[in-house]
Structures are given as structure tokens and as C-alpha cells.
Amino acid sequence: MSVNNGSLLPEESSPGRPAERRILVAAATDGERDAVQRGLRGDKRFEVAVVGVGPAAAAAGTAARLAAGRYRLVVSAGIGGGFPGRAEVGSLVVASEIVAADLGAETPQGYIGIDELGFGSARIPVDASLAGRLAEAIRRAGLTVRVAPALTLSTVTGTSATAAELARRVPGAASEGMEGFGVATAASQFGLPVLELRAISNEIGPRNKAAWRIKDALDALEAACALLPEVIAE
Numbered sequence: 537m538s539v540n541n542g543s544l545l546p547e548e549s550s551p552g553r554p555a556e557r558r559i560l561v562a563a564a565t566d567g568e569r570d571a572v573q574r575g576l577r578g579d580k581r582f583e584v585a586v587v588g589v590g591p592a593a594a595a596a597g598t599a600a601r602l603a604a605g606r607y608r609l610v611v612s613a614g615i616g617g618g619f620p621g622r623a624e625v626g627s628l629v630v631a632s633e634i635v636a637a638d639l640g641a642e643t644p645q646g647y648i649g650i651d652e653l654g655f656g657s658a659r660i661p662v663d664a665s666l667a668g669r670l671a672e673a674i675r676r677a678g679l680t681v682r683v684a685p686a687l688t689l690s691t692v693t694g695t696s697a698t699a700a701e702l703a704r705r706v707p708g709a710a711s712e713g714m715e716g717f718g719v720a721t722a723a724s725q726f727g728l729p730v731l732e733l734r735a736i737s738n739e740i741g742p743r744n745k746a747a748w749r750i751k752d753a754l755d756a757l758e759a760a761c762a763l764l765p766e767v768i769a770e
Contacts (some may be wrong), residue, residue, distance in 0.1 A: 556581075557583055559764075560598070561585070561610075562594060562715065563584060564586070564588060564589045564594065564612055575710065575759065575764070576765065583601075589715070590690055590715065591716075594716075594720065594722075595718035596722075598719045598722035610719060610723035611730070611731045612716045612730065612735075614733075614734060615737040615750065615757060616686075616714075619703060623682050623711050625752065625753070628736070629682050629683075630670050630733055632662065633660065634658075634659070634660045634661075634686055638691070640653060643719050666768070667683060679760065682710050684710035685710065687706060687716075688712075688713055689702075693760065711736065735753040737752070
């Protein structure tokens with residue numbers, strides 16, 4: 537796909553020959569995009585796009601890309617928070633499912649998710665086979681990885697109380713980001729499989745920017761994305 541005067545154009549193809557279906561990697565920011573691109577080393581099977589911060593921007597940005605091109609897989613890739621004891625700073629999380637952890641209603645009796653409300657589902661499955669192969673490739677490369685639910689929130693967690701509530705709400709959750717569910721929603725609308733890959737830059741809990749390790753997380757993201765080509769070729 538190319539960009540011309542702000543418009544998204546389909547990938548060019550030879551006369552009478554359709555464009556090859558590619559893998560769209562959706563990142564929230566320029567820094568995350570750049571780390572992904574460094575890892576992929578120009579592999580033409582991939583397109584890496586900045587789709588925006590937050591689930592709404594990510595869904596809209598991803599859908600715009602998907603509508604203008606031909607794809608076979610969508611990957612939400614970026615950095616995020618990790619639950620202490622489940623995903624340490626500098627490690628990686630491959631989502632086993634993508635969960636909108638704050639999509640629901642607050643009541644005097646507590647939080648009610650959208651599933652219980654009967655308005656859809658806050659959980660989107662990933663391509664389990666690809667997720668497993670990606671995690672195994674990351675382990676073989678000597679990196680630390682966990683396969684677990686990945687949470688999407690519109691507001692980054694900043695207190696111990698919220699972190700504990702999220703851990704209770706989604707048992708086994710390992711990471712928190714702001715785009716995964718939006719990207720996955722767009723992919724599902726186009727009937728495409730999805731993965732989410734998070735490199736952990738900080739602990740989920742009290743907000744402490746001084747303890748964030750953004751560079752370490754971006755380096756881990758780059759290293760993990762270098763393995764994507766071999767995983768999709770299997």
C-alpha cells in the first residue's frame with residue numbers, strides 16, 4: 537500500500553495479476569513502528585502502519601488500511617505494561633486472547649462487562665496456532681515470553697487498586713495496552729486472523745515514569761519482530 541496526498545492506495549500489481557496479500561502490522565506510535573520495521577528488515581510481505589493511540593483510533597486506522605489493500609493477517613504490535621509476577625519489564629507477551637478490560641458498566645454492585653450486559657463480547661480470539669509458533673520462536677531466540685490474555689484499556693492503569701481489579705477481572709492477564717482490541721475489531725470485521733505482541737516497558741500499578749524502560753521494551757519488540765518472517769513462513 538502507498539500513500540498519495542494523504543489517500544490510501546492499494547498495492548500496485550502487474551497487469552492481470554492481483555497484488556499479493558500481505559501482513560499488516562499495526563503500531564500506535566512512530567517509535568513502535570520504527571522498532572517493528574527494524575526487526576522486519578524490509579521484508580516485503582509486511583506493511584507496518586501507525587494507526588493511532590487508543591482503541592478507537594486503532595480500530596479506525598486499521599480498518600482504513602484493510603479497506604484499501606489485500607491482507608491475510610493483522611498483527612497489533614507495541615509496548616505496554618506488564619502485571620508483576622506475570623510479565624516482567626523487558627519481557628514479551630503474545631496474546632492468547634485480546635480483551636477490552638473496561639468495556640462495560642459500573643454499578644453499585646461492581647463492574648459488569650459487555651458480555652454480561654448482552655451487547656457483544658469484550659474478548660476476541662487470536663490465531664492460536666500462529667501465536668504458539670511465535671512464542672516458541674521467541675523462546676528459542678533466548679527471549680522471555682508469556683502467552684496470556686492481553687488487556688486493552690482507554691486509560692492506562694496508574695494505581696495498585698485498579699491493577700488488582702483488572703487482575704481479578706481477567707484471571708491470568710499478563711499485559712496492558714491501548715490498541716489491541718481496536719486492531720482486532722477491525723481485523724474481525726474483514727474476516728482476518730489477528731495476533732497481538734507486547735513488549736513490556738513498565739509494571740502495571742502506581743504510575744512511575746522514572747521506572748519505565750522504553751528503550752529496553754523497543755529493543756525487545758524489534759528482536760521479536762525479527763522472528764515474524766520465519767513464523768509466517770512455517
